[in-house]
Amino acid sequence: MVHTPPTAAAPQVHWASLDEIDPVVLYRLLWLRSEVFNGEQHCTDDDLDGRELDPSSRIGWVEVDKEPVATLRAFDEDGVTVLGRLATAADHRGRGLAAALVRRAVAESAGRPVVLHAQAHLQDWYAGLGFALDGEPFMEAGIPHVPMRLTR
Secondary structure (H helix, E strand, C coil): EEECCCCCCCCCEEECCCHHHHHHHHHHHHHHHHHHHHCCCCCCCCCCHHHCCCCCCCEEEEEECCEEEEEEEEEEEEEEEEEEEECCCHCCCCCCCHHHHHHHHHHHHHCCCCEEEHHHHHHHHHHHHCCEECCCCCECCCEEEEEEEECC
């Protein structure tokens, strides 16, 4: 498992494949995603779609007091890195944790194109991280989304 040492400006981001994650940590990561996507956002689609089983899939997360409080998933598809499942615990938002996860995922993409489906209300937030609109709005999991692509 690869770790980035924490600094005053950046939280420690853990980055690993499914088989490298301790089962208790994995459970807590999935619980966090469930709390955000199902509990808060009332998503209509299942969170678990099998993509974590893809050999290219990686999960990033940030812990506070050994408890995961933010997470993201990345996988490769046809030479493109796809980001998704970005979730931050409500009481830890606004601290730059999600941005740190996105930056780590971009760094891990090894120069490949990076895309994501952003919830439409977060389009400007992703634009601040270097992503640009890459298509028409659409509905996903009962929530308006927009396709975005990293501009390098």
